[in-house]
Amino acid sequence: MIRSFINKLFNPNKASETKEGTVKFFNARKGFGFIILKDSDEEIFVHTTNVIGKIREKNKVTFNIEKGKKGLIATNVRVIKK
Secondary structure, three states: OHHHHHHHHOOOOOOOOOEEEEEEEEEOOOOEEEEEEOOOOOEEEEEHHHEOOOOOOOOEEEEEEEEOOOOEEEEEEEEOOO
């Protein structure tokens, strides 16, 4: 079940498409947080080195998903401008 979820989100043979989500938690001091995927309750880890600009909790963001050392991570994270 987890493998099918990972395969649905991340296909290493295909360029990562842009996803949308909401920042659930982000600690700027520690440099990490989690994003909840839009229309899902799945969470993706985000590190400050993969954020373009600044993000805060409850921000709507776009991002890509890549495979990291410990699992899936959000990259190219940007706040959606209203």
